[in-house]
Amino acid sequence: MTNSSFLLRGATLADGSTADIAIVDGGITGIGSGLDAFGATVVDAAGLLALPGLVDLHTHLREPGFEDSETVLTGTRAAAAGGFTTVFAMANTSPVADTAGLVEQELALGEASGYATVQPIGAVTTGLAGERLAELGAMASSRARVRLFSDDGFCVSDPLLMRRALEYVKAFDGAIAQHAQEPRLTVGAQMNEGEVSTRLGLTGWPAVAEEAIIARDVLLTEHVGSRLHVCHVSTAGSVDIIRWAKARGIAVTAEVTPHHLLLTDDLAESYDARFKVNPPLRSAEDVEAVRAGLADGTIDIVATDHAPHPDQHKDCAWPEAANGMVGLESALSVVHAAMVDTGLIEWSDVARVLSEAPARIGRLEGMGTGLTIGSRADVVLYDTRAARAFGVESLAGKSANSPYLGRRLPGRVVATFHRGVPTVLDGRLRPHDEVVAGQKAVTARG
Numbered sequence: 409m410t411n412s413s414f415l416l417r418g419a420t421l422a423d424g425s426t427a428d429i430a431i432v433d434g435g436i437t438g439i440g441s442g443l444d445a446f447g448a449t450v451v452d453a454a455g456l457l458a459l460p461g462l463v464d465l466h467t468h469l470r471e472p473g474f475e476d477s478e479t480v481l482t483g484t485r486a487a488a489a490g491g492f493t494t495v496f497a498m499a500n501t502s503p504v505a506d507t508a509g510l511v512e513q514e515l516a517l518g519e520a521s522g523y524a525t526v527q528p529i530g531a532v533t534t535g536l537a538g539e540r541l542a543e544l545g546a547m548a549s550s551r552a553r554v555r556l557f558s559d560d561g562f563c564v565s566d567p568l569l570m571r572r573a574l575e576y577v578k579a580f581d582g583a584i585a586q587h588a589q590e591p592r593l594t595v596g597a598q599m600n601e602g603e604v605s606t607r608l609g610l611t612g613w614p615a616v617a618e619e620a621i622i623a624r625d626v627l628l629t630e631h632v633g634s635r636l637h638v639c640h641v642s643t644a645g646s647v648d649i650i651r652w653a654k655a656r657g658i659a660v661t662a663e664v665t666p667h668h669l670l671l672t673d674d675l676a677e678s679y680d681a682r683f684k685v686n687p688p689l690r691s692a693e694d695v696e697a698v699r700a701g702l703a704d705g706t707i708d709i710v711a712t713d714h715a716p717h718p719d720q721h722k723d724c725a726w727p728e729a730a731n732g733m734v735g736l737e738s739a740l741s742v743v744h745a746a747m748v749d750t751g752l753i754e755w756s757d758v759a760r761v762l763s764e765a766p767a768r769i770g771r772l773e774g775m776g777t778g779l780t781i782g783s784r785a786d787v788v789l790y791d792t793r794a795a796r797a798f799g800v801e802s803l804a805g806k807s808a809n810s811p812y813l814g815r816r817l818p819g820r821v822v823a824t825f826h827r828g829v830p831t832v833l834d835g836r837l838r839p840h841d842e843v844v845a846g847q848k849a850v851t852a853r854g
């Protein structure tokens with residue numbers, strides 16, 4: 409029989425204290441010193457940081473439709489490798505996730521994987537076409553319980569449609585997650601508009617194209633009394649607008665990606681399309697501003713925007729290459745480097761921005777409380793003292809379009825538990841059949 413009891417012995421908690429963590433049948437049943445092993449499998453966690461399982465509010469899983477880039481199974485393996493136990497799946501699949509049936513199908517694919525919980529995001533408009541609202545209410549009341557809606561990849565640029573969407577989701581405490589990009593200001597854009605784009609002769613994507621939409625949307629949100637989430641904030645001006653909106657009491661939350669916390673637009677000088685992403689990498693001043701915004705709470709969370717693309721869409725001339733970077737496997741290490749090693753935030757803040765707050769923004773039932781007795785046993789054990797040269801062997805998904813290949817990154821995920829089942833142990837992914845058997849046993853006993 410699969411053992412569904414674990415004792416994580418001597419872990420360091422986010423507040424710096426040391427404790428054992430007892431896991432039984434998918435839940436955390438004890439946190440304290442000297443806990444009895446009572447037949448559980450003992451995991452030596454001495455010197456390892458225990459964080460609540462990470463929650464990514466912005467993942468592209470590509471299935472159905474683009475399985476050459478990623479599938480739900482490979483994407484959730486990448487999630488587990490990076491310490492994630494829940495991922496919100498963006499709607500830009502083919503077909504687009506714009507009906508109750510399609511979000512339920514995505515949910516079921518996640519359940520079959522077992523490596524992480526997949527929470528579908530619904531499209532705001534049918535086919536992401538920006539013309540008419542999708543079945544928001546039906547997706548909300550489906551088995552997938554959708555609360556976040558996004559046309560990510562495209563901006564809901566029509567202000568009347570955005571207003572209607574914000575009004576509609578109020579009925580079930582939903583939110584619109586906006587990809588803020590004024591399309592007319594970014595026609596043909598290839599990279600951040602600035603000194604580097606001028607030098608390289610590449611069409612620029614100006615900061616104002618993001619900021620103008622965020623400014624419009626926080627005002628619309630205030631006007632209709634709804635809830636807005638801003639995807640991948642990348643400019644200093646965006647941080648200022650969100651800070652202003654929050655001070656005014658507007659219900660807006662925001663995310664920043666790991667890559668916008670660490671990388672700058674001069675990387676485009678290499679013409680290596682691994683650095684091509686939407687929104688684009690920005691200036692050093694923007695990086696400083698989004699770091700400050702995350703540190704002071706203006707930006708609520710870090711979300712990966714994990715966007716896998718196969719080699720043929722990246723190993724080509726910059727203008728032809730697809731936008732996007734994989735990010736699940738590297739996110740925790742990048743936040744470690746950009747925010748913790750720089751002294752801007754503490755590990756307890758990392759637990760908040762990479763787990764607790766995203767669970768709350770996405771309205772995941774019974775989650776967002778962190779590591780507490782009675783909560784679901786989603787736990788990551790992280791070695792903060794390790795460092796590694798990030799290489800293809802660090803990737804567990806299907807695509808290798810990581811901007812960190814060849815870079816040295818701090819930290820290493822040693823173990824991940826999803827619903828009390830190890831998905832990673834001793835730094836290695838567990839085989840799929842063992843993960844599935846473990847999840848079945850937990851479901852049967854729970």
Ligand SMILES: NC(=O)N[C@@H](CC(=O)O)C(=O)O
Nearest residue numbers: 468560561685686715731732
């Ligand atoms: N973030 C990206 O660079 N790419 C996203 C979609 C998008 O936002 O353009 C993708 O789905 O590939």
